[in-house]
Ligand SMILES: *[C@@H]1O[C@H](CO)[C@@H](O)[C@H](O)[C@H]1NC(C)=O
C-alpha cells in the first residue's frame with residue numbers, strides 16, 4: 001500500500017468512531033453534562049404518577065432510594081426479588097421506585113395504551129408490584145426525563161445510555177445518586193441488598 005493509501009486508512013480508522021459516537025457526544029453527552037451541574041440532588045425533579053398527576057421527588061427526603069426502569073413485559077422473578085427487598089427494609093427507609101419505559105422493547109414505541117391509568121393499574125396488580133410505579137417515561141435520548149439525565153450524568157459523561165430493562169440507581173438519604181448498579185442479567189437478591197444496605201445506615 002502506498003503511503004497515501006496508509007494515510008487514508010488511518011484517517012478513516014480515526015474518523016469513523018468519532019462519527020459513530022457523534023450521537024452520544026452531542027445529544028447524550030453535552031446534554032447530560034448540563035444536568036450534572038444543574039441539580040444538587042434528585043429532590044428538585046418532578047415526576048408524573050400513573051394518573052398524570054405531577055408530584056415532587058422531595059417526598060423522598062431522608063429515604064434511601066432504588067430507582068429503576070421497567071419494561072412492560074416484566075420478569076416475575078425480578079419483581080418478586082425487588083418486592084421482598086422493599087418489604088424487608090421499608091422500616092429502615094428504603095423506597096423503590098420504578099419508571100416503566102418501552103424504549104428498550106423493539107417495536108412497541110408510542111403505544112398509547114401505556115398512558116392509560118387503567119392499563120397501568122392492571123400492570124401493577126397483575127405483576128404484583130409492591131413498590132411505587134410512575135407514568136411511562138423516556139430514559140434515553142434528548143427527550144429523556146431530566147431526573148434520568150441527571151442520574152446518568154452523575155456516573156459518566158459519555159456513552160451512558162440505559163441499555164438494560166432493569167437498570168438501577170441507588171440514591172442516598174441526601175438525594176445524591178451514589179451507585180449505578182452493573183447492568184447484567186443477575187438480579188440476585190443478595191447483590192442488590194449488599195449494595196443498598198450500607199446507605200440505609202448512613203445518615
Ligand atoms: C415542579 O412542579 C412544581 C409545581 O407544579 C413547579 O412549581 C416546579 O417548577 C416544577 N419543577 C420543575 C423542575 O419542573
Ligand SMILES: *[C@@H]1O[C@H](CO)[C@@H](O)[C@H](O)[C@H]1NC(C)=O
Nearest residue numbers: 061062063091092093094173
Ligand atoms: C431519617 O430516617 C431515619 C430512619 O429511616 C430516622 O431514624 C431519622 O430520624 C430520620 N431523620 C430525619 C432528619 O428525619
Ligand SMILES: *[C@@H]1O[C@H](CO)[C@@H](O)[C@H](O)[C@H]1NC(C)=O
Nearest residue numbers: 071073104105106163164165
Ligand atoms: C426489554 O424487555 C422487553 C420486553 O420483555 C424485550 O422485548 C426487550 O428485548 C428487552 N430489551 C433488552 C435490551 O433487554
